[in-house]
Amino acid sequence: MADDTSNIDVLNSTAKSQLLTIIERIDRLEQDKEAVTGDLKEVYAEAKGNGFDTKIIRKVIRIRKQDRAKRQEEAALVDLYMHAIGDY
Amino acid sequence: MADDTSNIDVLNSTAKSQLLTIIERIDRLEQDKEAVTGDLKEVYAEAKGNGFDTKIIRKVIRIRKQDRAKRQEEAALVDLYMHAIGDY
Numbered sequence: 555m556a557d558d559t560s561n562i563d564v565l566n567s568t569a570k571s572q573l574l575t576i577i578e579r580i581d582r583l584e585q586d587k588e589a590v591t592g593d594l595k596e597v598y599a600e601a602k603g604n605g606f607d608t609k610i611i612r613k614v615i616r617i618r619k620q621d622r623a624k625r626q627e628e629a630a631l632v633d634l635y636m637h638a639i640g641d642y
Numbered sequence: 643m644a645d646d647t648s649n650i651d652v653l654n655s656t657a658k659s660q661l662l663t664i665i666e667r668i669d670r671l672e673q674d675k676e677a678v679t680g681d682l683k684e685v686y687a688e689a690k691g692n693g694f695d696t697k698i699i700r701k702v703i704r705i706r707k708q709d710r711a712k713r714q715e716e717a718a719l720v721d722l723y724m725h726a727i728g729d730y
Contacts, residue, residue: 604660
């Protein structure tokens, strides 16, 4: 047999196309990520150009993120407790 | 004077709206980045579920990226040399 099944280490055609799709999807997502990272750099450069301290902006972003996470956590707990007492 | 200009450390309304826009844009981009990161995780999880070794997939992605960068660099140099000899 000369086809793929002659060697257990060779991928069959299903696996091949699965792998190709996976690699292509990752490639595209990595490119998306790079684009977003580039956009972020641009915004920070613009902020700097407008005279803002980007270190402080990064801190503000971080604080807002923490606050948001905390608010979401609290909301989830309120929801949980409300459900627990049958009051929803 | 009771308005913003009474204190040099207080942002004027233009700066305020600039800052708000900047913060909002960064927030949106950070969310985009998180979404892409989540999508990437999903693809890798799917790859693993299909029996692929994700460590190897990461290596393949890295190799392809290096190759792409090299090809682009080479193409740029070819272009540069072609222009240098007036042959474009």
